[in-house]
Amino acid sequence: MKENPAMIVVMTLMFFSCHQQHNAAGAGEKVLHLNNIVDLTHTLTDKFPFIPVKELTYPFELIPMATLEENGVAANSWKIHEHLGTHIDAPNHFISGQLSVDEIDLRDLIVPVVVIDIEHKASINKDASVTLEDIGIFENRYGKIPAHSCVMMYSGWEKRLSDSTFVGLDKNRVKHYPGFSNEAINFLLKERDIAGIGVDVLSFDPGIDETYSGHKILFAAGKWGVECVANLDKIPKTGATIIVGAPKVGGATGGFSRIIAVW
Numbered sequence: 001m002k003e004n005p006a007m008i009v010v011m012t013l014m015f016f017s018c019h020q021q022h023n024a025a026g027a028g029e030k031v032l033h034l035n036n037i038v039d040l041t042h043t044l045t046d047k048f049p050f051i052p053v054k055e056l057t058y059p060f061e062l063i064p065m066a067t068l069e070e071n072g073v074a075a076n077s078w079k080i081h082e083h084l085g086t087h088i089d090a091p092n093h094f095i096s097g098q099l100s101v102d103e104i105d106l107r108d109l110i111v112p113v114v115v116i117d118i119e120h121k122a123s124i125n126k127d128a129s130v131t132l133e134d135i136g137i138f139e140n141r142y143g144k145i146p147a148h149s150c151v152m153m154y155s156g157w158e159k160r161l162s163d164s165t166f167v168g169l170d171k172n173r174v175k176h177y178p179g180f181s182n183e184a185i186n187f188l189l190k191e192r193d194i195a196g197i198g199v200d201v202l203s204f205d206p207g208i209d210e211t212y213s214g215h216k217i218l219f220a221a222g223k224w225g226v227e228c229v230a231n232l233d234k235i236p237k238t239g240a241t242i243i244v245g246a247p248k249v250g251g252a253t254g255g256f257s258r259i260i261a262v263w
């Protein structure tokens, strides 16, 4: 193809306008990098563990509703409760009048993520928690936790998903798995202005806290939590962004969510 001078001018202008748009992203615009994508979601099946609450909770079930053979269309119904599988907890899970899951602002569901690794101490003590000291050690190494982040605890519990130690019931039916201390949650809310927190275990309160005291602190501040998060050992400790695909169910207290990390 023979280029005439007019075409060269047009192409040059197009190049500069693209270049300027690109540069504009550096001046306060937010850029989402998609070079790496990791699914932080476990596949939900009828084997997935859950917090056993007598006469209340039950496993997930996929129940065929229509089949291609009989109906010409395939569809299932789900037997599920809101806190099963990789899921989000909305503030109204424990606090009356607080946000339901459909009311959480979208800007609060696409946020930077940091991962605090307590695998070593959790391997020694199943009741371990993320403490102020852990946050201090993390920040000394990786820098201050950015405002409006999700702070995740990585305890290595995912490796136990298919055995009974994931729930960790003892002979008195008390649960044992790690979580966040109340001091850490208070600090992250007041001093780091976080968007939410997350864990690779069933609940962000340690299993032994049957009053869910950390949930009440976090939800009173209108923030969310994500639980049973997968693959936290496969994303960087800082620098990634998570997209929390929370269900938009009116009035719900949470629900199964697709959580994706990108950087």
Ligand SMILES: [Zn+2]
Pocket (backbone or CB within 6 Å): 082, 083, 087, 088, 089, 227, 254
């Ligand atoms: Zn929950």
